Amino acid sequence: MISDGRAVPEGSRIECDLCIIGGGAAGITLAREFLSSGAKVLILESGGLEADADTQNLYDGPQDGIPYPDTLYSSRLRFLGGTTNHWGAWCAPWKESDFHQRSWALNSGWPIALSDIEPYYRKAFALCRLQDDGDWTWDGEAWARRLGLETSLKGSSFEARVSQRSYPKFETERFSFARAYHKDLEASRMVEVLLHANATELVADRGGSNIAAVKVACLSGNRFTVRAGTYVLATGGIENARLLLASRSARPNGIGNEFDNVGRYFMDHIFVPEAARFFPQTARPDDFQLYLPNELDQSVVYCHIGTPDAFLKKERMKDSYIALFPHFDPDYLEASESEGVNSLNETIQGLKLGKLPRDLADKLLDIMTDVDDVVVSLYRKVAYGGIPVLYYDCMVRIDPTPMRESRITLTDEVDALGMPRAKLTWAVHDRDKADIARLINRFGREIGRLNLGRIQNLFDPAQPFRDDLHIGWHHMGTTRMSRDPRVGVVDRNCRVHSVGNLYIAGSSVFRTSGSGTPTMMIVALALRLADHLRTERSIR
Amino acid sequence: MIRLSRRTLLGLAMLAVATGALRPVAAKAAALPKARLAGLEATLRALLPKGIAIARIGHLYLASAKLDSQGLTRTLRLVQGFGAPDTMQADADRERIATRIRHDFERDRLVAVDGWILARTEARLCAICVLASAPEAGAGE
Numbered sequence: 308m309i310s311d312g313r314a315v316p317e318g319s320r321i322e323c324d325l326c327i328i329g330g331g332a333a334g335i336t337l338a339r340e341f342l343s344s345g346a347k348v349l350i351l352e353s354g355g356l357e358a359d360a361d362t363q364n365l366y367d368g369p370q371d372g373i374p375y376p377d378t379l380y381s382s383r384l385r386f387l388g389g390t391t392n393h394w395g396a397w398c399a400p401w402k403e404s405d406f407h408q409r410s411w412a413l414n415s416g417w418p419i420a421l422s423d424i425e426p427y428y429r430k431a432f433a434l435c436r437l438q439d440d441g442d443w444t445w446d447g448e449a450w451a452r453r454l455g456l457e458t459s460l461k462g463s464s465f466e467a468r469v470s471q472r473s474y475p476k477f478e479t480e481r482f483s484f485a486r487a488y489h490k491d492l493e494a495s496r497m498v499e500v501l502l503h504a505n506a507t508e509l510v511a512d513r514g515g516s517n518i519a520a521v522k523v524a525c526l527s528g529n530r531f532t533v534r535a536g537t538y539v540l541a542t543g544g545i546e547n548a549r550l551l552l553a554s555r556s557a558r559p560n561g562i563g564n565e566f567d568n569v570g571r572y573f574m575d576h577i578f579v580p581e582a583a584r585f586f587p588q589t590a591r592p593d594d595f596q597l598y599l600p601n602e603l604d605q606s607v608v609y610c611h612i613g614t615p616d617a618f619l620k621k622e623r624m625k626d627s628y629i630a631l632f633p634h635f636d637p638d639y640l641e642a643s644e645s646e647g648v649n650s651l652n653e654t655i656q657g658l659k660l661g662k663l664p665r666d667l668a669d670k671l672l673d674i675m676t677d678v679d680d681v682v683v684s685l686y687r688k689v690a691y692g693g694i695p696v697l698y699y700d701c702m703v704r705i706d707p708t709p710m711r712e713s714r715i716t717l718t719d720e721v722d723a724l725g726m727p728r729a730k731l732t733w734a735v736h737d738r739d740k741a742d743i744a745r746l747i748n749r750f751g752r753e754i755g756r757l758n759l760g761r762i763q764n765l766f767d768p769a770q771p772f773r774d775d776l777h778i779g780w781h782h783m784g785t786t787r788m789s790r791d792p793r794v795g796v797v798d799r800n801c802r803v804h805s806v807g808n809l810y811i812a813g814s815s816v817f818r819t820s821g822s823g824t825p826t827m828m829i830v831a832l833a834l835r836l837a838d839h840l841r842t843e844r845s846i847r
Numbered sequence: 848m849i850r851l852s853r854r855t856l857l858g859l860a861m862l863a864v865a866t867g868a869l870r871p872v873a874a875k876a877a878a879l880p881k882a883r884l885a886g887l888e889a890t891l892r893a894l895l896p897k898g899i900a901i902a903r904i905g906h907l908y909l910a911s912a913k914l915d916s917q918g919l920t921r922t923l924r925l926v927q928g929f930g931a932p933d934t935m936q937a938d939a940d941r942e943r944i945a946t947r948i949r950h951d952f953e954r955d956r957l958v959a960v961d962g963w964i965l966a967r968t969e970a971r972l973c974a975i976c977v978l979a980s981a982p983e984a985g986a987g988e
Binding site for chain 1: 895896897898899945948949951952953955957959961962963964965966
């Protein structure tokens with residue numbers, strides 16, 4: 308069921324078996340696993356069913372360090388469904404080597420392996436509404452065959468890495484976890500979503516080894532507490548750390564922060580647009596069409612130029628990929644948009660359907676008065692099979708180095724609920740910039756070797772990032788997983804090392820940002836956590 | 848990316864030539880028959896994608912700090928055997944150059960000029976085009 312926290316009486320206490328704080332991808336995935344269980348599950352969701360400015364303002368906070376290309380206010384969303392309400396919805400699984408410790412990559416390596424996650428992939432694909440037809444699903448060459456396109460980079464050191472969009476072609480509305488699973492949550496008798504209910508503090512018991520309650524506040528003014536056997540924090544990569552740090556009544560440094568790790572190792576995927584230009588040897592748009600969004604049956608797929616394991620090992624680099632954005636020859640592009648060309652296309656379409664356009668005379672007049680553009684357009688079709696490509700902008704995505712200095716801390720300023728605001732100090736390792744330059748150089752070498760064109764590098768690692776730097780809005784790493792409590796916040800089961808009944812779901816547990824997309828991994832990890840809670844915490 | 852006017856580029860390139868190290872190779876390049884130069888330019892245009900300005904690459908390569916007189920001399924020898932663009936030999940010339948460029952890429956013999964990641968041979972060939980088109984630079988030889 309879905310209820311309104313503002314209707315909960317002041318000072319009351321709600322009891323449940325499992326309290327999930329946060330109703331985004333992680334919280335909803337986890338809660339769905341208990342829809343028909345015998346356990347009472349409560350989701351505390353700060354927002355309502357739609358965005359509202361006062362709730363969103365609870366996210367606001369200052370920043371320093373190197374300029375982060377977005378604000379804490381706008382890089383995430385605080386209502387049911389969380390940031391999946393505005394995500395790009397591209398999904399890709401992680402690979403085995405993402406979990407390995409790489410001697411050349413600082414702070415790499417996970418205490419779990421892909422084999423711990425893989426049993427949950429199929430279900431994660433389904434929850435993210437991805438087409439899953441077996442092994443070929445994530446194989447770039449298989450997609451190329453199915454789409455009838457060239458892989459073009461076959462024989463190079465790179466691979467075609469597949470992403471799939473989470474909402475199928477036939478769905479016009481963007482896919483969010485709230486929209487997709489609202490009915491499930493509403494219909495459940497065991498899972499309750501409490502909207503407008505903000506967790507403001509985790510209260511530890513006397514010994515400090517368990518959470519005894521969560522303090523909850525609504526912007527309408529009422530405050531109450533929730534007591535549960537087990538708690539899961541699922542409020543995203545910034546808020547998870549913020550709530551732990553702000554829970555200071557029993558532990559002055561915050562919950563789970565015995566070794567000063569909470570909030571540290573903040574990461575986001577770095578996207579450098581126009582890091583290079585790729586001038587192809589031939590201008591035929593089909594040659595690299597595989598590396599642009601393509602539709603097939605109900606799927607939308609997008610291949611990037613990825614770095615396989617052998618390449619990473621040889622070059623001693625972290626994972627990265629290049630995305631291509633075509634720039635068409637402006638002369639031909641202009642011609643293709645002229646009235647004469649449009650009239651010609653409409654006439655041809657009509658003839659194909661066996662009928663002449665009603666305004667045929669007008670269309671013929673358009674074609675005749677625009678004959679130069681029509682000729683250019685016809686030539687373009689015959690010579691290039693489409694509008695010729697002048698060059699491709701190369702956007703580089705890089706797996707950032709986890710750095711202790713990159714962190715979330717608390718400020719003295721408080722929000723409308725009296726909670727200290729989060730502050731982001733973003734740091735990027737110099738090595739990451741060097742890796743971007745190296746990747747471009749290696750791409751240039753391979754493109755030249757295969758005689759596919761030439762690369763012009765526009766990225767200078769010695770300079771600060773340009774203003775057009777993008778991030779993925781993927782907040783990761785602030786409660787990182789570790790075997791050793793001294794170097795992380797949660798264990799391999801996502802339990803906070805020093806607290807018996809507190810778990811964390813979401814990308815804050817990531818140790819590295821991986822080659823795939825975060826949401827897929829968030830969902831798979833949440834499914835794995837649900838299994839763990841069933842067996843180890845007897846939530847059934 | 849460096850943004851320099853054509854005049855500045857030419858000035859820098861010719862300064863490099865005039866300072867001495869490149870004068871012998873500049874003189875030899877200037878002595879190339881026009882047909883051979885045309886053959887070289889046609890080959891480069893065929894091998895490089897649209898968007899690369901051969902003259903600009905040549906000027907910047909010459910103006911770069913690493914004055915590559917020995918390399919330019921070796922590459923020039925290759926060009927001296929070129930036929931005119933409309934002869935039977937043109938295809939073979941192009942193939943020879945293409946092979947050498949591919950080998951450069953395979954063996955990591957790359958240079959960065961104005962951001963372009965190029966085979967050393969093609970950068971040198973662009974430079975030779977510039978030297979051959981500016982006979983006055985080698986006139987003092």
